[in-house]
Amino acid sequence: MANTFKALVIEKENENLNLNVKEIEPSDLPEGDILVKVKYSGINYKDGLAAHPNGNIVKDYPFIPGIDLAGEVVESKDNRYQAGDKVIVTSYELGVSHFGGYSEYARVPAEWVVPLPEGLHLKESMILGTAGFTAALSVQRLEENGLKPENGPVLVTGATGGVGSIAISLLKKKGYQVVASTGKSDEAAYLQQLGANEVIDRKEVYNGKLKKMDKQKWAGAVDAAGGEPLASLLAQINYRGSVAVSGMAAGVNVPSTVFPFILRGVSLLGIDSVYCPMEERKHIWERLAFDLKLDNLEEFVYKEAGLEDLPELLPSVLESKHLGRVLVNLEAE
Incomplete structure (x- = not known):
């Protein structure tokens, strides 16, 4: 040294x-x-x-x-x-x-x-980093809560960011219909290249007006926004669907009601990459090296x-x- x-x-x-x-x-x-x-x-x-x-x-x-x-x-x-x-x-x-x-x-x-893990190079591990680990942990938690490709489309918010972009490719690899939500409409081609089946403006998820309940649109979601957009998203999740939330780019306060939870059985899954137990942490990295390995x-x-x-x-x-x-x-x- x-x-x-x-x-x-x-x-x-x-x-x-x-x-x-x-x-x-x-x-x-x-x-x-x-x-x-x-x-x-x-x-x-x-x-x-x-x-x-x-x-x-x-x-x-x-x-x-x-x-x-x-x-x-x-x-x-x-x-x-x-x-x-x-x-x-x-x-x-x-x-x-x-x-x-x-x-x-x-x-x-x-x-x-x-x-x-044997299936991963050092460079690849840091292309993923905390963002990729968080995205993979989000996908795993959603699937543990019952998400399957046949359940319907999965929304990814903050889609051009680290967590969002990797989540798109992970979900696509698992066979999901992926809808990417973004405020950067000029990056639609990039998001489709990553695996998004459809790209929508984030205003389609939250237009500035909150509803206690909205039309069911998404089987699940990976959310990095938090705040009022998350409250709006919760009102759009399908019956017994779930949202994996890991970010607060849009704020820390989520002004929702209990209706999505008690009328549709929606689950809000908190994703913590910081103190995730080591056994689970190693498992996620192994998955990123093998069955979730991105080409x-x-x-x-x-x-x-x-x-x-x-x-x-x-x-x-x-x-x-x-x-x-x-x-x-x-x-x-």
Whole structure:
């Protein structure tokens, strides 16, 4: 291991944040059982918040963000992992209160580490990242709640985002009729390329007026919006259908009534990728490597970036300027 290495460091000066790529030492890293040579990471909404002065994600500075990483074990205090093992680390406190993946090396607790499944490459795992993991967990939870292709169309909101775009392809692979909802009508061809059978304007799901009950339209839904659009969506779900919700881009308050739940038996499924139990976490990654393995993973890469690109790219994720995923290559020159 080198005596120094590069990392993106956020420093706070009064009320302002400064993002710079700096040379740091191994002793600067937090305690942990596993030292990883990071090969790839990605950009998520939380990473954009970490780089924003009012993001309310990071509490202590200086800090290294990045809620995803994939790489090779360099040192291990845990006998389950050996030098050279390829691993994935996402969620928990990574990139939130524990130095994250925007660093050439990262030290993490062994309890956070997932062995890279044989059917997946490190690069592929970070094209998926937390977004792909969340999408796959959403599909699994919907199917556990009774969703089947013959039940009818499945709606995906926030369809051009990381979770939404991957959910479209996962559902298509499983044989579902997929309807993508988006505010970016000019990206219809992109969404159809990913597997959407139909693309609709998000105003068709929520036009600004809430109804206690609406016409039944969807057998299920993957929702990354939350807020009033989710309340409107709940009123449109088929009898005994379900919605897997993982985002709050449209707000945290959901002004719904009990009617969809008690008159149609609708289920609202909360999707938590942060503290998902390790046994289930490993199972989801195994599925992403095998029965849910996507052949079109490269299509999700909006941009491949290096550490030096991150100070400019991170703020833009909050402005919804990206399609799909931004892959961070820690070995890029």
